[in-house]
Amino acid sequence: MKKKALQKASLLCTSITLLACSNMDNRTDFTKMAQHDLNIIAERKSLDWRQLDDIGSTNYLTDLIQDRELDALIDLALNENPSLQKTALTLKASLWQLKSVHGEQLPSVVANIGTDRTKNNDTNYSAGLSISWELDLWQKLADSEKSSAKTLESDKALYQASQDSLVASVMKTWLALTAKQHAVEIEQKRLALLESNEDLIVKRFKNGLDNLEALDEARTSTSQSRANLLEYQENFAIKKRELERLIGTSQTINIPINIDYPEVSFTFDNLHQQRLQRRPDLKSAYLNIEAADLNLSVAYKDMLPTFSLSAALSDSADSPGAAFFTAPIWSLAAQLSQPLYKGGQLKAAKEVAKLKTAQAYQEYRDTLLTAVNEVENAMGQEVVLQQQVRHISAALESSQNNLTQYQKKYRNGLIDLNELITVQKTTFDLEAQLDELIYSHLENRITLGLALGLGVQK
Numbered sequence: 001m002k003k004k005a006l007q008k009a010s011l012l013c014t015s016i017t018l019l020a021c022s023n024m025d026n027r028t029d030f031t032k033m034a035q036h037d038l039n040i041i042a043e044r045k046s047l048d049w050r051q052l053d054d055i056g057s058t059n060y061l062t063d064l065i066q067d068r069e070l071d072a073l074i075d076l077a078l079n080e081n082p083s084l085q086k087t088a089l090t091l092k093a094s095l096w097q098l099k100s101v102h103g104e105q106l107p108s109v110v111a112n113i114g115t116d117r118t119k120n121n122d123t124n125y126s127a128g129l130s131i132s133w134e135l136d137l138w139q140k141l142a143d144s145e146k147s148s149a150k151t152l153e154s155d156k157a158l159y160q161a162s163q164d165s166l167v168a169s170v171m172k173t174w175l176a177l178t179a180k181q182h183a184v185e186i187e188q189k190r191l192a193l194l195e196s197n198e199d200l201i202v203k204r205f206k207n208g209l210d211n212l213e214a215l216d217e218a219r220t221s222t223s224q225s226r227a228n229l230l231e232y233q234e235n236f237a238i239k240k241r242e243l244e245r246l247i248g249t250s251q252t253i254n255i256p257i258n259i260d261y262p263e264v265s266f267t268f269d270n271l272h273q274q275r276l277q278r279r280p281d282l283k284s285a286y287l288n289i290e291a292a293d294l295n296l297s298v299a300y301k302d303m304l305p306t307f308s309l310s311a312a313l314s315d316s317a318d319s320p321g322a323a324f325f326t327a328p329i330w331s332l333a334a335q336l337s338q339p340l341y342k343g344g345q346l347k348a349a350k351e352v353a354k355l356k357t358a359q360a361y362q363e364y365r366d367t368l369l370t371a372v373n374e375v376e377n378a379m380g381q382e383v384v385l386q387q388q389v390r391h392i393s394a395a396l397e398s399s400q401n402n403l404t405q406y407q408k409k410y411r412n413g414l415i416d417l418n419e420l421i422t423v424q425k426t427t428f429d430l431e432a433q434l435d436e437l438i439y440s441h442l443e444n445r446i447t448l449g450l451a452l453g454l455g456v457q458k
Contacts, residue, residue, distance in 0.1 A: 080248030140301035147294035157284035164455035179439035180236035278453025378448035
């Protein structure tokens with residue numbers, strides 16, 4: 001009778017095991033789908049992106065601008081930025097989580113000692129030592145550890161992405177300081193000229209050579225320029241405070257400002273072979289799929305039987321010394337457990353794990369499409385800004401030549417002052433527009449480098 005019951009139990013465990021294993025074979029391989037999506041994108045964009053390939057080599061964001069002052073600011077930001085330090089602490093927590101999961105595969109050892117007093121005031125001392133170990137027959141514990149390892153690698157990639165984003169922000173803000181300083185200088189020159197024009201118009205008005213409308217218009221332009229100058233000066237101060245925040249300090253620091261824009265190198269080597277694979281956020285999203293898939297394996301294997309071994313050693317005596325295993329009692333046990341019913345918890349956990357894997361795949365697709373969009377937008381801006389800089393440079397050169405001719409004509413009395421002021425305004429407007437375009441062009445090159453996965457050297 002006992003033999004038949006044991007056979008039935010064994011048959012039931014075997015059936016459940018085979019059913020769980022068969023379900024594992026029907027799972028969707030989202031990692032292959034993710035790699036397929038990346039390959040499709042690479043093939044479609046190969047010709048469009050080949051124009052980025054050039055002689056030379058740009059491997060990191062910091063290769064785009066060679067400047068010692070900037071390098072010092074970047075090093076300071078990487079060491080002191082609080083947001084980056086918070087991400088680093090999250091990474092350390094993931095490392096300890098991996099060590100904790102690894103410990104589940106190792107035997108567990110527990111020691112205990114106790115004492116009790118009976119009704120007759122007799123004192124009894126006891127000591128015990130127990131060892132338990134779950135055999136990882138189905139590699140469930142190993143899969144759980146692998147999943148934690150994938151999560152750790154994903155967190156490392158996110159940390160790298162945070163570093164890259166921080167460095168790009170420092171570089172852009174550092175460039176913006178030069179741009180804001182140029183805006184202040186251009187407006188100061190404009191204001192000085194407007195004040196000179198206003199003084200001249202006042203003299204002409206007093207001599208009856210000009211009217212009140214011209215004087216009011218001159219004063220309006222001068223006041224507007226003063227207001228603009230205050231705005232530009234505050235914009236410069238805002239960017240300086242932003243840079244101080246990025247490098248992790250609340251104190252005012254001395255940041256040398258470049259007189260001219262630095263050269264931003266834009267030579268990429270063999271990007272048709274690298275491209276988006278270098279992006280840490282894409283790597284992190286792919287690792288999340290692998291981690292979720294391993295968690296799904298664990299959810300399936302939770303339905304399978306578990307086999308564990310345990311050993312215990314215990315002793316008791318009327319004195320503490322005698323209780324430490326002078327005449328111990330030992331026991332050894334093996335246990336095979338098969339979950340039969342848990343109110344649907346195991347099935348629900350499996351379905352949740354499947355959905356999380358599918359969700360991780362969709363997050364990967366979203367990250368991939370975002371990456372492609374960022375690259376193409378930056379590439380489009382690169383072309384447009386190059387052309388705009390060329391056209392506005394030509395326009396400024398023509399306007400400066402025109403201004404020289406108008407100044408000669410004004411001195412010879414061939415034109416009135418209002419015509420000269422109009423040409424002066426156009427020249428200053430073009431100078432300010434060109435400087436803003438140059439800054440936008442250099443900033444966009446940093447954006448493009450970041451979009452292509454050019455990061456910080458580890």
